[in-house]
Amino acid sequence: MTSEDTPLLELRGLHKSFGPVQVLRDVDFAINAGAVTALVGDNGAGKSTLVKCISGIYGHDSGEFLFDGRPVNIHGPRDAAALGIEIVYQDLALCDNLDIVQNMFLGRERRVGLVLDDDTMEQLAAKTLSDLAVRTVKSVRQRVSSLSGGQRQTVAIAKAVLWNSRVVILDEPTAALGVAQTAQVLELVRRLADSGLAVVLISHNMNDVFAVADRIAALYLGRMVAQVKASEVTHAQVVELITAGRSGNLGLPPENGSSSNADNGVES
């Protein structure tokens, strides 16, 4: 609930462009253990791209990554996983030809010797799903291609929280979820942070953001315009930051978007 001295994960001066299109410009972003950081921004602001840069799916043009205060290089999802970073992507990326259990444990299968320990995984998967208030899945041996939108999203979330990780990043995890499931996921997010993890929640739903976030970071057209305590801003202010890039003395300086920008709202 409180930010410690050094952030668990920190990005400095991140630039990312796709060919001629610049998507992230000089982004600084810090997340702390034990806190939920909400990352907000308009459609196309660059939130998902930022997440994919963190996980190493995309390379970046320039910028620094610090983990636990030490510089690290992340060249791909394997590196991110090795650091204990788990991510639920917006484009869920499930293997449609595999079943729920196989997807949930993909890349981290339980084994007995050489052989897959299907039974244990099946039990664990069933338990995790029911914890997330999913009641309509007929069998955890169902292929994910036959799941509803919300069921798929739940599988992706369950997949990310099964492991002993230190950072969990959720990119719009509740977009397709029903009322009860959303509540369950928000509670889970809170619980993860309380147990000492650093959690990043991306969402367009301000109610959800204010319900669980300790800090709010706002991206505007690829720039990080503010990183503030959730308790210090109002609903309306955040919406203004998202849509206009500034709100009062927060965000971009009026009529000046230079690179030394937008630090006004950032607390250390």
Added chain:
Amino acid sequence: MTSEDTPLLELRGLHKSFGPVQVLRDVDFAINAGAVTALVGDNGAGKSTLVKCISGIYGHDSGEFLFDGRPVNIHGPRDAAALGIEIVYQDLALCDNLDIVQNMFLGRERRVGLVLDDDTMEQLAAKTLSDLAVRTVKSVRQRVSSLSGGQRQTVAIAKAVLWNSRVVILDEPTAALGVAQTAQVLELVRRLADSGLAVVLISHNMNDVFAVADRIAALYLGRMVAQVKASEVTHAQVVELITAGRSGNLGLPPENGSSSNADNGVES
């Protein structure tokens, strides 16, 4: 805003199962011209399946379709389109290898003689997108594979409303949208209904539902448990219908789920 005498589209006794799994049981559903009907239900309740049965993507096991009071057979999306039914699917189904314009006009391209009229389509697409408050798309000639989640969803929505249709069904259209874009889409939904179309909105967000819906239909485990006027129910009641299948005298009769069920809440 008012329901006429005969619904524009009516389903009666729809049954649908995937192999041994029964997903829709004896569903009756009626939608009226000039009104927004919200279709709500828990994850996996069968909402998207219902939509796909309407569009003919899935065949159904039994049941009747009435359009304008006359029985019709819908064997595929072409039939649905011929009747003037446009649908935004939850799984957006865009062609990643095509650009925004091509996706928006797919199947209904403008032509000059034999030749595609790219210029006109490009102008129209640009206009529609900006109407939907999308400001971060660099070019309408961008491939949709390079779009953000929200941008993709906007393209799908824009695609459905470009045509002169009589029924528009939107399956969780605002799930990935930002605050401004969501507002824009809800306004659009209202506008469509006001101009005499029948609009179905599927959403998990009760605020959105109550903001625009005239009538609310609730699915519970594949059963249609209630079809009521939005003004006659409360937020809490709808949530109860979604999660438990009944609320007060609405929904499933207590402890009896026979096939002649759930008509208590349905006004004609």
Added chain:
Amino acid sequence: MTNAGTTQPVASLTAHVAAYWRRVRGGDMGALPAVLGILVLVVGFSLARPVFFSATNFANLLFQGAAVTVIAMGLIFVLLLGEIDLSAGYTSGVCASLAAILMLEQHMPWYFAIAIALLTGVVTGLVLGMLVSKVGIPSFVVTLAAFLSFQGVLLLIVKQGQIISIQDSTILKIGNNNLPIWAGWVFYGVSIAGYAGVQLYRTLRRSAKGLTRDPMSLVALRIGALAVAGGVAVYILNLERSFNPARTSLRGVPIVVPIVVILLVALTFVLSRTTYGLHLYAVGGNVEAARRAGIATDRLRISAFVICSTLAAIGGIIAASRDNSVSPTSGGSNVLLYAVGAAVIGGTSLFGGKGRVLDAVLGGAVVAIIDNGMNLLTESSWIKYVVTGLVLLAAAGVDALSRRRAAARGLS
């Protein structure tokens, strides 16, 4: 699973049969269409030419189909990833020729020669896999280049149209000889016992953990069915097949049978019970998802090519043994198309993510039966080509129509 009351851990046998029937009627048939297709082909050919349905011809079929089946097994690993190996046929030829020439000219003992052939397969796969995954050239192009190059290598090895005969008796046995009667039965016994053991162990284990499991009666039924079918096959193969038994006796299970069965079991185990196999499916289903899950997709791709080329080498040795020789056409002609065709007919997808090792065996059987039956049926070569094509189409059509029905019902 959490939907209260819809699934009980153990359903009764009748419930199972009913569920199966529902699935079949719904169009979800598993291996049924392929098996049905084989049955139809067998009945058809037997009616047309009674000699088709003889112990001799049964044994011939097994000898004839073995090489293509083994090559198809390897291809399945590559196909699972959505890749293709056009060079598998000539890889088999090159590896076998290398073994043959080493035995002939260097007087190498057979086990050395085979080891070198297999090693050549491994290296070939390694190179192909690297070019595909590290350099990023489409596998169609890489293996097309290999297809051409290997023809040249084969020519070099066997020296411009020469034929190298194989004289080593051990190698010759692989594709020509039979197991002793007793060995056939022992092999049968061990196989059935193993199958039964695994089935029972898994059922009991799941039962102990309270997970859904098949009823014992169904398990018993499965074991029984396999035991009967296998027993009949072994019995038939142990009959005297020689037309002139006084002069020479021909009986026993062909040696290729245990080879194919062992490969089938081992590779099926790899694909369905190990992390490695699961990851192959994952990469074939959605590379991006697999990559995000931390799977080393490049290494996996390379390994699949290695397996494919190695099995091609084994297939090549079987073919060379049956031919008693290698030549510049070893592994050429229709070998590759038949092998890929066998995999696809069995149900493996060319787009990746879908396939089993059993597909190679079932599809290989279809291809071998058609080939064998057509040779009995007609003499004119043009008719043979045409009818082979049509029968292949018919066999695949049965399968396609049933799967289509499944798809129409929303089952994948």
Added chain:
Amino acid sequence: MTNAGTTQPVASLTAHVAAYWRRVRGGDMGALPAVLGILVLVVGFSLARPVFFSATNFANLLFQGAAVTVIAMGLIFVLLLGEIDLSAGYTSGVCASLAAILMLEQHMPWYFAIAIALLTGVVTGLVLGMLVSKVGIPSFVVTLAAFLSFQGVLLLIVKQGQIISIQDSTILKIGNNNLPIWAGWVFYGVSIAGYAGVQLYRTLRRSAKGLTRDPMSLVALRIGALAVAGGVAVYILNLERSFNPARTSLRGVPIVVPIVVILLVALTFVLSRTTYGLHLYAVGGNVEAARRAGIATDRLRISAFVICSTLAAIGGIIAASRDNSVSPTSGGSNVLLYAVGAAVIGGTSLFGGKGRVLDAVLGGAVVAIIDNGMNLLTESSWIKYVVTGLVLLAAAGVDALSRRRAAARGLS
């Protein structure tokens, strides 16, 4: 477009060049790698064998590459849908043989014979397409069956292995003769004028509508480049190529050139400027999305097979004309693999949704150059096979590495 101020309707030429350079550096190279690959091959072979770089050989190359290129053009339609046609090679053989035998035995005039050959192509495509889309058999299996059947049909037509000679002088001209000098220049003039007209019309139209458009200087540059390249080619081909001009004169643009150019323009128009073409891409990119958009995917699939088989028939006629005959090997051997290889090397994906008709021409050029160059380079068959494979690999490697760089930067 709505992002205020980032795009102006007309960028300057320098801005365009800068943007292009940025794209290239970013790895998005379009046809550049294929063109570079061709350049490297040409330079390499010319250094090794100066005769490679002669007017004669240039003309030979065009004759030699035409048939495979045309077959590859047809295959692109099928590949765009993620399907394959293994039978295209033999389809070309069957159709050409039919024309040949009709002319020989029924004394049919050449136009009738060609019409029947094309019709046979259409019907073949129709049947293949129906089997794939209506019955649902995977195209690999359908066309494998056709591959086998057509070999039989070919044998039947050419009477079990005869060689049927072609005597009709019109047909013989297609693959052997050249346009008169003046006709070459007229063809050149019309082509360039047409290209310039279309380019200018489109630029002006977009300009009138206020849409982003290329600067006039760039348009002029493109037209100029094509005019120069085409002019040089026509000029070279109009030089005397005969080694003994006293005896016979050999000059002019080969007749296959206008055939290929016209097909290229027509089919490119179909793919890029018509609804039909767009729908092909859509189905190849995402069948489900296309179906939901109301596209009749089945009919589209059938039509693609029809186009493929019909172009195969045209390719077959070109090859038969060049050979002055048809035989049981017509369309066999490596024709199919070369044609698919040409498409893939050009940049067409086997998984559908990606490909241009130009790919067939570029890839066909690569294949023809390698084939021709290797024949000049060495006489040893095995070296020829091996080096052909390696050169193919190298050519594809250039392409792959550049595309890989693009992918690493997140560009598709």
Added chain:
Amino acid sequence: SDEGNGGSGGGTEKKAKIGVILPDSASSARWETADRKYLEAAFKAAGVDFEIKNAQGDKAQFQTIADQMITGGITVLMIVNLDSGTGKAVLDKAKAQGIGTIDYDRLTLNGGADYYVSFDNVKVGTLQGEGLVKCLTDGGAKNPVIAELNGSPTDNNATLFKQGYDGVLQPKYDSKEYVKGPDEFVPDWNNTQAGTIFENMMTKTSNKIDGVLAANDGLGNAAIAVLKRNKLNGKVPVTGQDATVQGLQNILVGDQCMTVYKAIKKEADGAAELAVALANGQTPTGLTTVKDTESGKDVQSKLLEPVAIYKDNVKDVVADGYVTKEELCAGSFADLCTKAGIS
């Protein structure tokens, strides 16, 4: 090997049945158009059961067919092997079942067949070489450059033919009388590829090729097509083999210098005679022997002489019934036929 035939089998007296396996139909037209026809006629005339199959150049097929014939109860097996290894495997299997064996057209090295009936493939090559020399001499060529268009690199027969014509040509190269030009194999005997290869031969030598040794009529025709393009047809002699209609027509026109005619009927009749004798337990007479180079044993053989066909003896092929006048003299060839004395 035939003595026991009557008594063996303990009661089930086996009816005489002859199985024939032909190699392919792509490398040469003869197998399907000639051999099959003549063998069928001879067997029918002798009143024996028979079956004739074609392995389509596929070794696995070859084995399969053999297995099935043995299954089907043949008493004599006659094969044209695809290669000696496969051939030996099949012969061994047959002999193990007490079946009489005949090598037809190709000797299976170390195969130990009872009889061997053939044309001499090396002799075919020799005739081609001699034919080319004759045509060049007739044309008065001085130091001609010779291009060799060999058969498939994977076909051992192509190597044997080459051995034959090189036996004639090599001495001339050595004596500098002829100049050795390009010399290449054509994959799969594919005519289209032959065209490309020959075209490049022309390019390489700046069209300075004065004689073409093409291994069969198909390859010859491919070369003639290229020569025609350069208006050199008729000026550069081209050889061939198989006496196909097309080859003979090319000879009549003057584009091709010669072809080699193998009187397949004689070969087929000879083989059928031996097979029937074997099946009936008789001992044939008047045979020569050929040495199996691998086993060193002598094989009882009936060897037939191939004939070189030039313009003046095309009529012999027609007279033999190998090609009909209707096929050969269709259309524009009628006049040429008359001139060549074909009636």
